[in-house]
Amino acid sequence: MGTDIHGFVECLDEDDALWAAAIDLDLLHHGRSYDAFGCLFGVRNSAGFRALAADRGLPEGASELVRGQFAEWGRDAHSPTWISWAELKRVDWAEPAERVDARIHEYRRTADGWVMSGKAAWDARVAETVGLQMRRDPGRLFGYEAHDWPEGTEWPDGDDRLYRIGRLTRRDAVVPDGEWKPVWTVMETLAALYGDENVRLTVWFDN
Template sequence: MGTDIHGFVECLDEDDRLWTAAIDIDLLYHGRNYDAFGCLFGMRNFAGFRPLAEDRGLPEDASERVRAQFADWGSDGHSPTWISWAEIERVDWSEPAERVDERIHEYRRTEDGWVMTGKRAWDGRVAEVTGLTVVRDPGRLFRYEAHDWPEGTEWPDGDDLRYRIGRINRRDAISPDGEWKPVWTVMDTLAGLYGAENVRLTVWFDC
């Protein structure tokens, strides 16, 4: 079972000083990208980012709709937090993660050279090639035993496949033209009307 994100883009009306739920992000974002969740909010942060907005809680002035929706989740909804558009605008998307990825990066040879084609949280073949031990973890079913190989360590698996210890940056986690683009577009549009500090993304997670 995986972890999904829920929440709303909210904006503040300067006249009445009340936050309004502008749009449910379920209408804008349909993914389950743990690298993005970790980069933004520290959730499932396998890539090792310094989270931008972790564990801030539900805003004290959250809109009534946000409060009601979060309450409806009961104990299944957790880790509420938020981030403003002003903060997102200031992000250095070239910033690398603070440590190497917990997952092993898979690369395949193509006509254009070696291309990363996936990340392996656990895999019997990868364990065999790298010598890593796969252990049971109640939170994630299986995981690799802790390792301290330096970034760039590689293991070939035949001529056209290799595994590597790697580190990614924020742009790798959240591509400008990727699945988060509709969310950013809506927030940017609202910021033009209400101001960057008066537009925020308020979220929580399940599982």
């Protein structure tokens, strides 16, 4: 079952002392970037990040539209939280995750060397190469947690593929020019008008 993100960019008009929903996140962000969900909000955090803003709940003074939309999701909504533009500006995107990724990283050989092509999950070829039996247990890879192996452990698979135990950085999870760039651009623009502390991203998730 997949996890989707919902929410709004909100801004505070200090003259009115009220938060307003500026734009629906659905208009800016598409997809299920689980590594970003984990890095930013602690949801689907297989990569083991120290989440920037997990489990804060809806923010104080959330706009009427945000409260209404969240309420409409009812019991299907979970993990509401928020993060300000001021906080995002202070993030060290080079910071590594607190532990190695729970998934095995797959690399392909290119003219420029080894390049990560994905994160292996339930795949018979990976299991055979790594030497694991196919045994699907929740939260585990073939019945074993990938971070039981030391960081940097590798398994070659022919001449053009290998599997490796690795650790992601925040920049790996939230690529600067990736799918979150439109969100950051809108927040930065609003912050120039209302102030860094007066612009925030309020989100929740559903499965």
